[in-house]
Amino acid sequence: MDDRSLFMKAQSVLDNAYAPYSNFKVGAAVLTKSGEVYTGVNVENSSYGATICAERSAILAAISDGKKELDAIAIASSGGEAYPCGICRQFIYEFGDDIRIITGKDPDNLNVHTIKELLPNAFRLKK
Ligand code: THU
DSSP: OOHHHHHHHHHHTGGGOBOTTTOOOEEEEEEETTSOEEEEEOBOOSSGGGOBOHHHHHHHHHHHTTOOOEEEEEEEETTSOOOOOHHHHHHHHTTOTTOEEEEESSTTSEEEEEHHHHSTTOOOOOO
């Protein structure tokens, strides 16, 4: 799947976001190296810190289905271009430093960065 289609997948789940506190809806779509796509949305909570972002929600879906090799993640939001937060950058980096992050305000205006560009000198425990 190309970057444009992956971004449109992220847009397609925006309405499923549960964001009654911020009213900022986020959708994410993960493309695995074997070609599957998993989506996620932000899910907020009365206890604000319990909120989960769309990016982690989508990655949890991929990992839960046994897919750990990730190629790219596209992020769409109700408020224009949105880059992953710091926690999500660390979460994405766990699964590879070359994972591509696709952002943009619409499918015809995309920006692509690798996670190592967005999270330089990232922390990783030696296994
Ligand atoms: N949010 C995401 O889903 N992804 C990000 O990378 C940034 C923030 C969500 C969390 C919260 O529900 C809302 O956006 C406002 O912060």
